Amino acid sequence: MKQKTLVKALAALFVASAAGGAFAQKISDDVVRIGVLTDMSGTYSDLAGKGSVVAAEMAVADFSKNKTVLGKKIEIVSADHQNKADITANKAREWIDKDRVDVIVDLVTTSAALAAMEIAEQKNKITLVSGAASLDITRSKCTANNVHWVYDTYNLGKAREALVKGGKKTWFFVTADYTFGHNLERDTAAIVTANGGTVVGSVRHPFPGSDFSSFLLKAQSSGAQVIGLANAGQDTINSVKQAAEFGISQKQTIVPLLTFITDVHSLGLRAAQGLSVSESFYWDLNDQTRAWSRRFFDIHKRMPSMVHAGVYSSVMNYLKAVEATKSDDTATVMAHLKSKPIDDGLFKGNIRVDGKFDHDFHVFEVKKPAESKGPWDYYKLVATIPAKDASAPLDASCKLVKKS
Amino acid sequence: MFEWLGITPQALVAQLLVGLINGSFYAILSLGLAVIFGLLNVINFTHGAQYMMGAFLAWIGLTQLGGWVGKPDWEVNYWVALVAAPLIVGAIGILIERFMLKRLYHLDHLYGLLLTFGLALVIEGMFRHWYGISGESYSAPEALQGGIRLEGLGLFLPKYRLWVIVASLTVCLGTWFVIERTKLGNYLRAGTENPKLLQALGVNVPLMITLAYGFGVALAAFAGVLAAPVFQVNPVMGSNLIIVVFAVVVIGGMGSILGSIVTGVGLGLLEGLTKVFYPEASSVVIFVIMAIVLLLRPAGLFGKER
Known part of the structure; x- marks a missing residue:
């Protein structure tokens, strides 16, 4: 009888210690799942x-070579959100509830990003936004x-400050008629007027x-020195092309406010x-960006x-945080991410309390065909705006920022 | 008298000119649809994809083909592409008609619509897979680069845009002439009215239908080559345009040749005006007109009630 009790006690002790071991390294359901939710076809x-x-x-x-963290x-799972908020919300919900996804990354298109952020907040999982632009992501929403990893509409406006200070005082905006376009116009116009334009x-x-x-003809007849294009992708490409066709770019400065290297690639030098x-x-900024980008190119056949x-930087830093905190608990990982500087060779800076990843922003000029050494050699660095100037100040419209 | 409009007369004329250019694209695309619908009773949803294929073939000819055949310097120039691309895309269209569409003639219109819509998705998907979504740039031929400065209008009019108006209106009017004024056109129109009777009179109606589809498709590809230097050549360039073009066909009257040309140009102008006075509505205005026309004249402005 006594022996039986002893065995029970030992068994209990064993279970407790095993459980204790498991608690020391808390990885929910024994897999770290990263969901890439993006626009696959649009x-x-x-x-x-x-x-x-x-x-x-x-x-x-x-x-990690064998694709593990803490053993x-x-x-990685991925899906096409088709730039639609409802599809994004459904997929995010399914991923978190059914597939036990721990973190959702990329989230291009503002409306999609906001939808995923809302679901992740309800279900206490993490979103790391790289693709979407709106400043609201770290303000009212x-x-x-x-974490808003790469850029926002404030960064893009701020990058034009030097242009305004340099004498380009009058602006006309050609704006895509949806949230992103309106935000980009609003944030850039604020920079223009703040600098005397x-x-x-x-x-x-x-x-x-x-x-x-x-x-564009309307913009031309306005006589403004600068025509700011508050649109993106195909719209920007066609606007630039047609501004050149109508001879507008000769007399007025065309400024595409949001351009990706993939746009320049398809537009041609x-x-x-x-x-x-x-x-x-930009892939050709320094040795580290070059080395990483060449590896990316070898797989994807296009420069990043x-x-x-x-996306690379956010996934890498997420995994490092999981390893450092020995946990995939949302609050623990988020606290770790916001606690120390990030420098992974691609981006360098700090993540603020409102989720904005504060880092440098660059202004480039597109090279002339004769200056380019070949495909993807497109940009000349004109200026680097240091992190402290590039980002919007903390604002109390974000609920995480203490009202002063 | 223009002050209250907030625009100078010169600027207005300039804007109308731009509208005319878009109108000529609408005209040539809706003409192709009208020819196909008139004879085949098929609503050709592949039209946008075929327009895109025309533009892509021009780009492939200019920049890729030389490399494929091992002669990097060799290129197919714009003028050759303007003839060759419609022929190739038209030939592909003929294959589609022979092997797919033909099997659906005895069924409801909807089946043809679904087949052509599905084909459009497949074709666009393939080009997106091969070339990505951002598309490629195609430069206008040397002879048509630059432009004319119209001092009176304060407008720098690109030569290429003028060429678009001339080329597309010439092709449109030529097509109208052939269909309305020649013997071949008589057969075509008779085929529209009563194909069985025409067949009984010894005309090879199935062949005529096949060729008519090929021709309609070739028109789309021709518009595609014309569009290549103006717009970015990308896999979805057709689907952006095709919905508007369908509205144009409905307004003009399904199957009416002259109707599609006149409404195409007219709506281009009207859209141009909307862009001046109320740009937010410029993508809607054509559909508003479509709704009004359908209420007042269900067969369209130039269509006949059947």
């Missing part, structure tokens, strides 16, 4: 899309479980458009030369966009 599929999955896989392979498997007018075009000549573009990443670099 307008943004070149600047995000499959390349984002490649970047996430590279990060996992670089983090547990790392898995901010969540404690999110004036906005002489704007025109809103339906999204997506194909013929922009009417809008002949049409794009001389354009001023702003990005937070800043979104691809952001």
Whole structure:
């Protein structure tokens, strides 16, 4: 009888110690699952899309050869959100509830990113946004479980400050008629007026458009020194092309406010030369970006966009945080991410309390065909805006920022 | 008198000119649809994809083909592409008609619509897989680069855009002439009215239908080559345009040749005006007109009630 009790006690002790061991390394359901939720077939599929999955896989392979963290498997799943908020929300819910996804990355398109952020907040999982642009992600719509990794509409506006200070005082905006376009126009116009410039007018075009000549002629007759293109992707490409066709770019400065290297690649240097573009990443910035980008190129056959670099960086730093905290608990990992500086060779800076990843922003000029050594050699670095100037100040419209 | 509009007369004329250019694209695309619908009773949803194929073939000819055959310097120039691309895409269209569409003639219209819509998705998907979504740039031929400065209008009019107007209106009017004024056109129109009777009179109606589809498709590809230097050549360039073009066909009257040309140009102008005065509505205005026309004249402006 006594012996039986002893066995029970020993068994209990054993179970307790085993459980204790498990608690020391808390990885829920024994797998770390990373979901790449992006646009696989639509307008943004070149600047995000499959390349984002490649970047996430590279990060996992670089983090650990046998694709494990704390001895547990790392898995990547991916899906096409078709740039639609409802599809994004459904997929995020399914991933978290059924497939036990721990973190969702990329999330190109603002409306999609906001939808995923909301679901992840309800279910206490993490979102690391690289693709979407709107400043609202770290302002009125901010969540404690999110990091805005690569760029926002404030960065893009701020990158134009030097232009305004340099004498380009009058601006006209050609704006895509949806949230992103409106935000980009709002944030850039604020920078223009804050530096003594004036906005002489704007025109809103339906999204997506194909013929922009009417809008460009309107911008031309406004007499503004600068025509700011508050649109993206195909719309920007066609606007730039048609502005050159109508001889507008000779007398007025065309400034595409959001450009990715994939846009410049498809536009070709002949049409794009001389354009001023702003990005937070370019493959040919330094030895580290070059080395990483060449490896990316070998797999994807295209150089990475800043979104691809952001997906790699966010996945890598997430895994490092899981390893360092020995946990995939949301609050623990988020606290760790926000606690110390990040420098992974692609981005360098700090993650703020509102989730904005503060890092340098660059202004480039697109090279002339004669200056380029070959495909993808497109940018000349004009200026680097240090992290402290590039990002929007903390604002109390984000609930995480203490009201002072 | 223009002050209250907030625009100078010169600027207005300039904008109308731009509208005319878009109108000529609408005209040539809707003409192809009208020819196909008139004879085959098929609503050809592949039209946008065929337009895209025309543009892509021009780009492939100029930049890729030389490399494929091992002679990097060799290129198919714009003028050759303007003839060759429609022929190739038209031939592919003929294969589609022979092997697929033909089997659906005895069924409801909807089956043809579904087949052509599905084909469009497959074709666009393939090009997206091969070339990505951002597309490729195609430069206008040397002779048509640059432009004319119209000092009076304060407008720099690209030569290429003028060429688009001339080329597409010439092709449109030529097609109209052939169909309305020649013997071949008589057969075609008779085939539209009563194919069985025409066949009984010894005309090879199935062949005529096949060729008519090939021709309609070739028109789409021709518009595609014309569009290549103006718009970015990308896999979805057709699907962006095709919905508007369908509205144009409905407004003009399904199957009406002259109707599709006149409404195409007219709606291009009207859309141009909307872009000046109320740009937010410029993608909607054509559909508003479509709704009004359908209420007042269900057969379209130039269509006949059947």
